[in-house]
Amino acid sequence: MLKIACPWCGEREEMEFSYGGQAHIAYPKDPHALSDEQWAQFVFMRDNPKGAFLERWVHSHGCRRWFNVARHTVTHEISAVYKPGEPPPAGSR
C-alpha cells in the first residue's frame, strides 16, 4: 500500500486514490489535423519506463482532485508530488 501525499490533503493511503497513468499527455490542439498514426499515439501509446515516472493520481475518496506524482516504478519511492499545470520538480525525472 503506497503512501501518497495529496497536495491538498496531505499523506493518505493508496486506497483513497485512483491511478491515472502517465502525466503530461495533452489533448491534441486539433485532432483532425493529425494522421491516424499521430492520433493513435495520443490515444493508446504511453511511456512505460522502468525507473522514474511522472504519473497522475486522483484523490477519489478525498478532495477528488487530480495531481501529479514522480514515482520510481521499481522502488515505488515517491520523490515529488505536484499540482496539475505545474512543471515537474527539477531532478524528479
Next chain:
Amino acid sequence: MGSNARIAGAGRIDRMLPLDFTFNGRRLQGYAGDTLASALLANGIHLVARSFKYHRPRGILSAGNEEPNAVVQLEQGPYTEPNLRATEIELYGGLSASSVNCFPSLEFDFGAINGLASSILVAGFYNKTFMWPRSFWKKVYEPILRAAAGLGVAPDAPDPDTYDRMHWHCDVLIVGAGPAGLSAALQAGRQGVRTVLVEEAHELGGSLLSRPAEIDGLTGAAWAARAAEELDALPNVLVLNRTSVFGYYDHNYLMAVERRTDHLGPGRTPGVARKRLWHFRAKRVILATGAHERPIVFGNNDLPGIVLANAAGTYATRYGVSLGERGVAFVNNDHGFALAVETHAAAGNVPTIVDARDAVGDALLRRASQAGIQVLRGSVITFAHGGKRVESVDVRPVKGTGMARIACDHVLVSGGLSPAVHLYSQAPGKLRYDAQLACFLPDQCIQAVEVAGALNARFLVGSALADGTSAAQRTLSALGHPAPATPPVQAGDELHIQPLWSVQSLLGETLPGKHFVDYQNDVSERDILLASREGFRSVEHAKRYTTTGMATDQGKTSNVVGLAILAGSLGKSIPEVGTTTFRPPFTPVTFGALAGRDRGTLSDPVRMTPMHAWHATNGAVFEDVGQWKRPWYFPHAGEDMHAAVARETKALRTTAGVMDATTLGKIDIQGPDAAEFLNRVYTNAWTKLAVGSCRYGVMCKPDGMVMDDGVTARLSEHHFLMTTTTGNAARVLDWLEEWLQTEWPDLKVYCTSVTEQWATTAVVGPNARKILEALAPDMDFSNAAFPFMTFREGVVAGLEARVFRISFNGELSYEINVPAWHGLALWTAVIEAGQPHGLTPYGTETMHVARAEKGYIIIGQETDGTVTPHDVGLEWAVSKQKDFIGKRSFARADTSRPDRKQLVGLLPKDKSFVAAEGSHLVSGPGRAAFDPARGSPSIGHITSSYHSPNLESAFALALITNGRALHGQTVHCVHAGGLQPMQVVDPVFFDKEGKRRDGID
C-alpha cells in the same frame, strides 16, 4: 521412556492448572503454559507426523514457527483447522488434535510404502513419467497423485468465527520482543514517541524465557517481565502479543495478525473476533526478529527424537520437559554448544557433545567438563539408527578413522543460525552473506528500517540488549528526538562457527540413509544434487525443481542448507549462488482474517432508494444493478416473471405505469462554461439548448466507442443536470472531473453528484397526464404548456418538485424528482393518485421491454466498448460541426468501415420464440456450424430479447455485421442445437411515428 518427562520444578508452566487434551484420540494431560508440542513431549510422544512424500515417521524438530514436521489437524467440525504447527499451539483444556497425512494411523501408515519406492520418487519424477498411455493421465495417474497430495483437510462447514481489521499509525514499530526488541521498545517508549511492540508469542522475552541470563541483577525472564510492565504503563506504547507480523510492504506498511481467542479453545468466546488483521503504517521500523537454528544433514537425520539444540533447551528450561534419558548433541558452533550445556544443566541428559570443530573455546570446554559432558571434537554424526525414534548414532572423526556407535534416545543438532531476514528481505532489503558467521544478514534497504539483535548478528543476550538500545537511538534521532549518540555496538564473532551443511559432502563420500534438507517436502541432499546435475543451477530453479523451501514452513530451516549444498555441487560460493527471494507471509495467515468483516451483505455496500421499503412490502423481486437493489418486477400472487412483466408492460402501454428511477446517475453541472463543456464531452451540440429544455446525449471515449448516454436538462443559463446510466454514474463523474481538471482547467465548470439527493418517480403511459394533474393541480401539463423534452418546477403532492417530460419508453411520461427524503412520500402519493387510472408499478424488466420496443439502447447491453454511436443508429446525435472527445477516431480505417456490426431489430418467424440474450446469429442453415476453413459462421449476436404483449410476439435487438443492409432478410438464431429463423427489421418496433409520447387523446 516414561510417560512423564517433566523435570521437577522446572519451566514456566503452571502445575496447578493441569489441562486434558487428546492427540489421535489418546487422552493426555499437560499444563497451562504448555504448547501442544511441549505437552506431547512431556507425555513421551515424539512420533507426531508422517512426511509428505515418503510418509516417514517424524517428530518435533523445533520449538517455534520454523517447525517443518509437527503439523496437525486441530479440532473438528466447523472449527477444524488444517496444518497447524504443534510448536505454536498454546494448550487449552479439551484441545483435540490429530496427525495429518497418514492412513489408517500414525503408527501404521500405508503411505510408508512410498518409502520403498523412494529410489524412483526423486525430484521431478512425475515430469518424467505418467505419460503413457495418454488416456491414463486423467483417469488413473492424476487422481492417484492428487489423492496423495495435501496435508490436512478443510472444514466442511462455514466458519463460525468472526475476524476484525485494525489500522494503526505509529512512529516506531518494533517487531519481536526478545532482548533486542524489548530494549529498543523501552528506549523508544521512554522518549514518548508512539511505539508499537509486536510479539508472536503470548509472553514477551523471546530467548530470555528459555536461556539463562542475568540483567540488572534479575534473571532474563524477570527482567523481561519488568520491561513488559513498564511498557504497559506507558500510554504511548502499544504492546501486542500473540501477534505475527507477516508482511512488509511499501512505504513502511506492515501487516500482522493477532490471535485473540485461539488459546482459549474454539467457541468459548462468543462475540469476540477470533483474529485481528493489523495494518501498520510506521514512520520507522525496528526489526528484532531473531534467528532460526539450522539442522545439519546426515543419514536419517529426520528420525523422531532428533531436534534442534535450541528446541531441546527451550523444552527443558521453559517447559520443564526432558526429551529423553540420553541425548547426544551435534554442533559446529558456540551457540549450539552452549545450548547443549544448558540443557544438560536443566535436564541432566546430554552427556555427549559431538562437535565438528577441532578448535572449541576454552571457556565452553571448561563448562562442559565441569558439567561432566564428554566432548568429541573434530567429529560428526554420520547416521542415526532407529525406526520411530532414534536409538543410536554413528559418530566418527572428520579426519582419521574409527566409528563409534553411541546409544541415545534423542539428538540435539545445531548447524548454525540463520537470522530471520524474511521481513527485511520483503521490504525489500538486500542481504549479504557473512562467510565468518555462515549466514545471510541484512545489508541495505530503501525503507526506514533498523535491525537489531540476532537478526543483526548479535546472538548473545548482552550484545542484543545493547544493539536494541542503539537501534532505538538511531531511530529516535531520525525522528527528530534528542537521543544520546552512542556508537553502534560492534559485534564480535559470537558463533565461532565452522560451516557444516552436510556430513556427506564434508566427508566426500556417500553415507547410508536418507539425508534430509527439507523435512516436510521430503527433499534430500540427493534431490538437490540431481537438480544440479540436470541443469537446475539457479537457486530458484533448484528450489522449484526439488520443492525445497516450498512447504508450509517455507524453508525456515532448509533454505540456506539447500543453497549451500547446491553451491557446493556447483563449485561456487554461497553468495555467488545467492538466496531465493523471501515473500510474504512470514507465517501462514488465516483466509478469514484477510476477508475480515467483508462477508455476506457486508461484502459490498448495498444501495437502496428511499422507496425501497415500499417495493419490498409490495413483493418486488430485486435485481442487482451495480451496488443498487432495483425492483426487477412486481409479481402478483401466482404470477411468474413472464406473467408479471406481461401485465406491467400492458399497463404501461394502455393505462399507466410507475417506476422508481432514482438510481439513474444525476450530476449537477454549473458554471459559465458548462454548455461549452457539454459540447466537448457529448457528441451533439449543447450551446443552443433553451433553458427549461432537455436533450439526449451520447459520450464517447477517445477511441470513439460509446461510453454512456442520458438526458441532460438546462436548468438555467449556466446550470445543467446530467443523467447517466445507473452503473456508470460514478465513472461518468470521474470522467468529467478528469477532463475538467487535467485538460480544460480554463473552463469554469463544477460537477457534483446529486444521485442520492433526488428521488425520481417515473409516471408513464396514456393516463400519466391525468395522474400528474391530480397530483399537481397548480401545474399545466398540456402539450403546449409542457412539451416533450422540457422540464418544469412546481408542487407535486405538496412537495417541491422538478418534473421532466422525458421518455425512455415512447409513452407520455413524466419523471418527478423530489429531494430524496420526500421520495417515499411522493411515491405513495403517486400510487394513490394513480389508482383510479390503472397505475401499475413496474420494474426494470418491463422498462427493458418498453425501451426495446422503441429501439432505445442500453449502455452495456447494446454497447460493449466496441460500438460507435453510428453502429447503434445514433448518428443523428453526432455533430458534424464541432469537435468532441473521440470524434477523431471515427475517421480511422476500421472505425469508418461501412460494414461494421450495426444495431437491427429481429422478429422471429415463431412468435413465441424468445431468444436468449447473447445468442448468436448465422446467415442460414448452409452456414450454421464451425468450419475450420472459414471460421465462425456468426454474423452477430442478440443484445436484447423479450416477449412483447403489445406486439403479440417475441422480438429482439441485435448487432449484426452490415446489419442495416440486411433489413427484410431472414437470419437464423442458433438455439438449443437448432436454428430459429428471424427477420431483420428496423430496431423501432412500436409507434414508429412517435405519436404516443404526447399521450393519446
Next chain:
Amino acid sequence: MQRFSLLSLLQNSLSGHTGWKPFWRDAAPKQRYDAIIIGGGGHGLATAYYLAKNHGLTNVAVLEKGWIGGGNTGRNTTIIRSNYLWNESGALYEHSLKLWEGLNEDLNINLMFSQRGVINLAHNLGDVREGIRRVEANRLNGIDGEWLTPEQVKEFCPIIDISKTARYPVMGATLQRRGGTARHDTVAWGYARAADSLGVDIIQNCEVTGILREDGRVTGVRTNRGTIMAGKVGVVAAGHTSVLASMADIRLPLQSHPLQALVSEPIKPIHPCVIMSNAVHVYLSQSDKGELVIGAGIDAFNSYSQRGSFHIIEHQMAALIELFPIFSRVRMMRTWGGIVDVCPDASPIVSKTPVKNLFINCGWGTGGFKATPGSGWVFAHTIATGEPHPLNAAFSLDRFTSGALIDEHGAAAVAH
C-alpha cells in the same frame, strides 16, 4: 535428447540417478545467430522451439537476463482455457489449447496438464448475457463451451455457495471442460529441453542492453555478455517489453503492472475445477500438491517490482470466502507478484515493428500462460517468414492505428 519414460526412470534409479543429463546446455553466446529471442520465458522458449521444429531455423539463441521461466511463466495461476469472445482470440487461444493437448508427447515431458474444467461465474443479468454470448461464440468457433444453471454449477463444484442470500448470488456460469491447469515451471523447462536438443542456445544471465540497427533494420543486440549479431530479433519479454522496445525507439501501447497471486497451505483434494468470477473478482484452483491457487486483478499503478499492495489480496480473499465459506480457516502460505504488460484492448500484440526484422510478442496481460504454445507457434512463423501467421495477423501493432481493436475486457459489464 535423453528420453523420459517410466523405463528410463527405473533404469536411472538403479544407478542412483547419476545418469541424468542437464535439461539444457548452459550455452555461451556465439558471435552471430540467425535469430535471437529476447526473453527466456515460456513464450520465448516456445518460439525458439517452433523456429527449430517448424521452420528448420536452429541457429537461434534465447537470451534470458535471469533464469529461464523466472518471469510470469513461474508467477501465474496456471489456468489454461480458450473461451475468448472474439473470433480472432478464440482461434489463437484454441490453437494453443490444441497444442497443450499433445504437448506431453511433443516435448516428452509430463506437464501435469489437467483438464479439470474452467467455470466462469455470472452474478448479475449482465454477466448472464455476456456468458451466453461467449459460450455461443465459442461453439461457433469450434471451441467447447456450456452454459450451466446455478444447480449445475453446484453439481460440478459441490463446495461453492450458490445460496440466494449471497451478496451477489451465482446466477449461472460458463464451463469449458477442456480448460484446466498445468505445472508452470515445467513448461519452461520442457520447451528449453526440446529447443536445446534441436540446437537452440539457451543463454541465461544475459541481459540485453541495446538493440543494434542499421538502415532501419535490426542487426544484433548489445548484452552484458558482449555484442551478439543477429539476422532477426524477436522481443518476448512480457513486463519488460516496453523497456526493450524503447531501445529501438519504439513506443508501445503497454503499461506494466504488478499482478499478485497466492497459495494456501496444501490440503487434501477438495476443489475439482477452476472457478473464475469477474464480478466478485477472484479465481481459484487446487494444485496437484493440494495448494489452493488464488488470483485476482492487477494493482492499478505501473510497476517493475514484483510487489503489489496488500489490500488487493484482502479484497480477493473476501471474494473467495463469499464464494467458498468453507475456506475461511485455511491459511495463506505464499504470495508472489509478476509484472504484466497490459494492452488497451486486453489482447496481445504479436507483430512486426517499424524496424525491419525486429518483431514483438507482448501484451498478454494477465493471461499469457495459457497461450504459451500458440504464442510461440505463431511468433516463430512471424519471425521465420517475416509475415504474421493467419492466427496472429489481427494482433498487429497496426490495429491501434486502424481502430480494429480486439476488446477482450469481457465486454464491459455496465447495467442501466
